[in-house]
Amino acid sequence: MNTPHPFDFVLRNARVATASDTFDADIAVVGGRIVQLGTGLAGGAREIDAAGRVVTPGGVDAHCHLDQPMASPLRMADDFESGTRSAACGGTTTVIPFAAQEKGQSLRTAVADYHQRAEGRAHVDYAFHLIVSDPTPKVLNEELPALIREGYTSFKIYMTYDDLKLDDGQILDVLSVAREHGAMAMIHAENADCIEWLTRKLEAAGRTAPRFHAHSRPMLVEREATHRAIALSQLVDVPILIVHVSGREAVEQIRWARAHGLSVFAETCPQYLFLTAADLGLDDSYQGARCVCSPPPRDKANQEVIWNGLNDGLFTVFSSDHAPFRYDAPEGKKPGGEEVAFRHIPNGIPGLETRLPLLYSEGVLGGRMTLNRFVELTSTNPAKAYGLHPRKGTIAVGSDADLVVWEEREFVLRNTDLHHNVDYTPYEGQRLRAWPALTIAGGELLWDGQFHGRAGRGRFLACDAPSLLPRRA
Ligand code: URP
Numbered sequence: 001m002n003t004p005h006p007f008d009f010v011l012r013n014a015r016v017a018t019a020s021d022t023f024d025a026d027i028a029v030v031g032g033r034i035v036q037l038g039t040g041l042a043g044g045a046r047e048i049d050a051a052g053r054v055v056t057p058g059g060v061d062a063h064c065h066l067d068q069p070m071a072s073p074l075r076m077a078d079d080f081e082s083g084t085r086s087a088a089c090g091g092t093t094t095v096i097p098f099a100a101q102e103k104g105q106s107l108r109t110a111v112a113d114y115h116q117r118a119e120g121r122a123h124v125d126y127a128f129h130l131i132v133s134d135p136t137p138k139v140l141n142e143e144l145p146a147l148i149r150e151g152y153t154s155f156k157i158y159m160t161y162d163d164l165k166l167d168d169g170q171i172l173d174v175l176s177v178a179r180e181h182g183a184m185a186m187i188h189a190e191n192a193d194c195i196e197w198l199t200r201k202l203e204a205a206g207r208t209a210p211r212f213h214a215h216s217r218p219m220l221v222e223r224e225a226t227h228r229a230i231a232l233s234q235l236v237d238v239p240i241l242i243v244h245v246s247g248r249e250a251v252e253q254i255r256w257a258r259a260h261g262l263s264v265f266a267e268t269c270p271q272y273l274f275l276t277a278a279d280l281g282l283d284d285s286y287q288g289a290r291c292v293c294s295p296p297p298r299d300k301a302n303q304e305v306i307w308n309g310l311n312d313g314l315f316t317v318f319s320s321d322h323a324p325f326r327y328d329a330p331e332g333k334k335p336g337g338e339e340v341a342f343r344h345i346p347n348g349i350p351g352l353e354t355r356l357p358l359l360y361s362e363g364v365l366g367g368r369m370t371l372n373r374f375v376e377l378t379s380t381n382p383a384k385a386y387g388l389h390p391r392k393g394t395i396a397v398g399s400d401a402d403l404v405v406w407e408e409r410e411f412v413l414r415n416t417d418l419h420h421n422v423d424y425t426p427y428e429g430q431r432l433r434a435w436p437a438l439t440i441a442g443g444e445l446l447w448d449g450q451f452h453g454r455a456g457r458g459r460f461l462a463c464d465a466p467s468l469l470p471r472r473a
């Protein structure tokens with residue numbers, strides 16, 4: 001007679017790393033959740049031997065843009081299918097893209113539309129941040145509070161981009177809602193008027209090649225906006241999270257805020273560790289359009305500042321800011337098929353699949369951070385910051401069985417190895433020292449060198465109150 005297996009799946013002989021511990025264990029799974037951790041566990045209906053390899057919680061990419069509606073002719077290269085496929089192949093098992101409100105649009109409509117874009121297409125679980133671009137009284141008093149209650153507990157505010165930016169009064173209004181209803185406010189901090197003034201000056205001088213994008217957004221425009229965002233949050237007395245911090249000047253503002261006891265969280269991204277402004281071009285070639293993103297990458301010295309901030313706790317979250325546009329495409333970096341002035345190049349670079357391997361290779365194996373800090377930055381803290389912990393972001397009894405088994409091997413990254421729908425990676429030719437051997441989501445094997453996903457298996461996650469926020473009576 002066959003003995004029934006007590007577990008659906010067992011991952012054996014794992015070297016488990018969480019944000020706080022590293023230990024050896026088998027991981028047993030029933031119904032997609034971890035039910036036991038320990039050595040010598042009973043059998044599973046399916047078993048995989050991790051053979052002593054490092055196993056981390058699946059990555060949580062808390063800042064990525066998938067199939068976000070764009071003004072014609074632009075279109076993002078990745079939708080929920082290709083974006084989450086690419087995520088899984090790079091070890092990320094939860095994504096949080098943005099349901100973006102257009103000016104004049106109801107926030108509810110934006111959320112309903114975004115659900116349609118995701119429905120039946122995601123390979124991994126997903127939640128939504130909101131982007132609030134039109135904080136009307138109805139949005140502030142009705143829609144936003146109701147959506148927060150329903151599980152959309154974080155939103156992004158822009159201080160730049162004409163179609164998205166809010167003025168200081170509007171930011172105060174939106175931050176007040178975050179405070180009253182317990183949401184996490186993410187802020188894109190760049191001074192729009194300075195950028196516009198500099199852009200006009202550059203254009204008048206005929207400096208419109210991609211590399212001048214970086215000249216139009218020097219660090220001081222990020223520093224000023226970061227300072228202002230901190231002051232606005234202090235006025236309202238609410239925590240904020242500054243996204244995609246690029247270098248020393250913004251870092252100094254955040255350190256100042258922390259030293260004054262303010263709850264200012266910060267995120268950074270691979271482009272500020274692995275790219276510099278030189279990647280936008282040393283001459284007027286259009287190739288640099290590939291690396292046009294905002295804030296722009298800085299220089300080697302600023303990369304060190306970001307590494308230090310990752311290691312010493314300044315940064316809470318490490319995200320990709322995946323904003324995918326094909327390079328050689330009329331809906332991408334060559335709008336309408338033209339090589340356009342930098343102001344018209346869509347901002348953003350791909351990075352969902354490469355986020356974890358880049359940081360594991362250079363951060364952990366390069367000796368710049370511990371394995372536990374890597375887990376904290378890429379999985380645990382993003383899950384906490386956006387109300388998904390402990391279901392996501394850790395390896396513990398009761399958590400989803402989202403796991404990455406790491407293989408340490410040296411190779412050179414090529415875009416042809418990746419699974420996004422973008423025709424380049426900014427990290428082409430980068431030497432890597434690790435890549436996920438296996439990605440497991442909800443106990444299902446999604447990646448083992450081949451992709452085994454199934455569009456629609458990923459579920460929408462309603463978020464709880466972010467656990468990094470203070471509990472208010
Ligand atoms: O250049 C970027 N970062 N594009 C994506 C949109 C944003 O501001 O995050």
Ligand code: ZN
Pocket residue numbers: 188243244294
């Ligand atoms: Zn942004």
Ligand code: ZN
Pocket residue numbers: 063064065321322323
């Ligand atoms: Zn972004």
